Amino acid sequence: MLILGVDTSCDDTSAAVVEDGARIISNVVSSQDEIHEKYGGIVPELASRRHIEMIWPVVDEALKKSDIGLKDISAIAVCHGPGLIGSLLVGVCFAKSLAYVNKIPLIAVNHLEGHIFSSFLEETAPDFPFIALVVSGGHTSIYRVDNYGVYTELGRTLDDAAGEAFDKVAKLLGLGYPGGPYIEALSEKGDPGIIPFPRPYMHKGLDFSFSGLKTAVLTHIRKEPDSKKEDIAASFQSAVIDVLTDKTVKAAKAGNVNKIVIAGGVAANRSLRKAMIRMAEEEKMQVCLLPEYLCTDNAAMIASAGFFRFKQGKTAGFDLNPRAYLPLGSHGD
Numbered sequence: 001m002l003i004l005g006v007d008t009s010c011d012d013t014s015a016a017v018v019e020d021g022a023r024i025i026s027n028v029v030s031s032q033d034e035i036h037e038k039y040g041g042i043v044p045e046l047a048s049r050r051h052i053e054m055i056w057p058v059v060d061e062a063l064k065k066s067d068i069g070l071k072d073i074s075a076i077a078v079c080h081g082p083g084l085i086g087s088l089l090v091g092v093c094f095a096k097s098l099a100y101v102n103k104i105p106l107i108a109v110n111h112l113e114g115h116i117f118s119s120f121l122e123e124t125a126p127d128f129p130f131i132a133l134v135v136s137g138g139h140t141s142i143y144r145v146d147n148y149g150v151y152t153e154l155g156r157t158l159d160d161a162a163g164e165a166f167d168k169v170a171k172l173l174g175l176g177y178p179g180g181p182y183i184e185a186l187s188e189k190g191d192p193g194i195i196p197f198p199r200p201y202m203h204k205g206l207d208f209s210f211s212g213l214k215t216a217v218l219t220h221i222r223k224e225p226d227s228k229k230e231d232i233a234a235s236f237q238s239a240v241i242d243v244l245t246d247k248t249v250k251a252a253k254a255g256n257v258n259k260i261v262i263a264g265g266v267a268a269n270r271s272l273r274k275a276m277i278r279m280a281e282e283e284k285m286q287v288c289l290l291p292e293y294l295c296t297d298n299a300a301m302i303a304s305a306g307f308f309r310f311k312q313g314k315t316a317g318f319d320l321n322p323r324a325y326l327p328l329g330s331h332g333d
C-alpha cells in the first residue's frame with residue numbers, strides 16, 4: 001500500500017511516498033535554512049509564504065521520483081500539528097484539496113508520532129514496548145510506546161526544547177542557523193569538561209528544563225569574554241547530552257523496557273548518539289539510531305505513521321484543521 005506523506009509543520013516543505021509504512025520510495029525535503037539563517041531563528045510568516053511556493057513542486061517531485069501517479073496512492077497522510085500554525089495550514093489545505101479532487105482518503109498525523117515512526121523506516125525497527133526520546137527544535141519528551149497509537153508521556157521539557165537551546169546558544173556564539181550542527185562541529189575542537197555548566201533537573205524526575213542552561217551560557221560569556229568558543233560549545237553540549245541520556249535510560253529502567261529510540265533533529269548529534277550507545281551498553285539495552293535525514297523533519301515519517309493509522313481505519317474528514325498545540329495521542333479526535 002502506497003501512502004503520500006506531507007509535512008509543512010515548521011520550516012521544511014516535505015513530501016514522500018512510502019510503501020507499507022516501511023519502505024521509502026521517495027522523500028523530498030526543501031529546506032528554508034537560507035531564508036531564516038540571517039534572523040538566527042525561524043520567521044513564521046516567511047516560513048508559510050515559502051511553503052506556499054514550494055508545496056506543489058515538492059509533492060510533484062516526490063511523485064515523479066517514485067514513478068507513481070496519484071491514482072496509485074491509497075491515502076494522503078498530512079501532518080496537522082503540533083507546529084507553526086501558518087506553516088501547518090499550507091500542508092493541511094493542500095492535502096485536503098488533493099484528496100478531495102482525486103477522491104483519495106485523508107489521514108491526519110501528529111508530527112511527534114511521525115518522529116517516533118521514523119524508526120519503522122529502518123530495518124532495525126524496534127518492537128514494542130520501547131522508550132522514545134523525541135528531541136527536536138520544538139519538542140523534548142520521553143514516551144513509552146506500547147503499540148501503534150499507544151503512547152504514555154513520561155517526561156517533557158518545562159520550557160525550551162533541547163534543539164531550541166542549541167539554536168539559542170549558537171546565536172550567542174555568533175554561529176549560523178540551525179545551531180545544532182554548528183555547535184556540534186565547534187565542540188569537536190573544545191574541552192567538554194572545562195566549564196561546569198548546570199545539568200538542570202538532573203535528579204528531579206523525567207522532566208527537562210533548558211532555559212536556565214542557556215542563561216548560564218550567556219552569563220559565562222559576559223563574565224569571561226576571553227573564554228574559548230570551542231570550550232563553551234563543548235561544555236554546553238555535554239551538559240545537554242548528560243541530561244538527555246540519563247533521563248532516557250532512567251525511564252527505560254523504571255519501565256522495565258530495554259529498547260530505546262532517539263528521534264528528532266538533535267538525535268543527529270554524534271556525541272549524543274555515542275553517549276546513548278555507551279549508556280545503553282552498560283545497562284544492556286538496545287538503541288535504535290536513525291540516519292540524519294530521518295532525524296530531522298521529513299514526510300516519510302508522516303507517511304509511515306499515516307499507514308498505521310489508515311490500517312486502523314482512522315481517516316480524517318475534510319473539516320480537518322491544523323493545530324499549533326497537539327499533544328501526542330490526542331489527534332484532535
Ligand code: KG4
Nearest residue numbers: 136137138163178179180265266269296297
Ligand atoms: O526535528 P527537526 O528537524 O525540527 C523540529 O521538529 O523542530 O529539528 C531541528 C532541530 C534544530 O533545533 C537543530 O538545531 C537541531 O534539531 N539539530 C541538532 C543537530 N542537527 C539538528 N542539534 C544538535 N546536533 C545536531 N547535529
Ligand code: ZN
Nearest residue numbers: 136264296297
Ligand atoms: Zn520535527
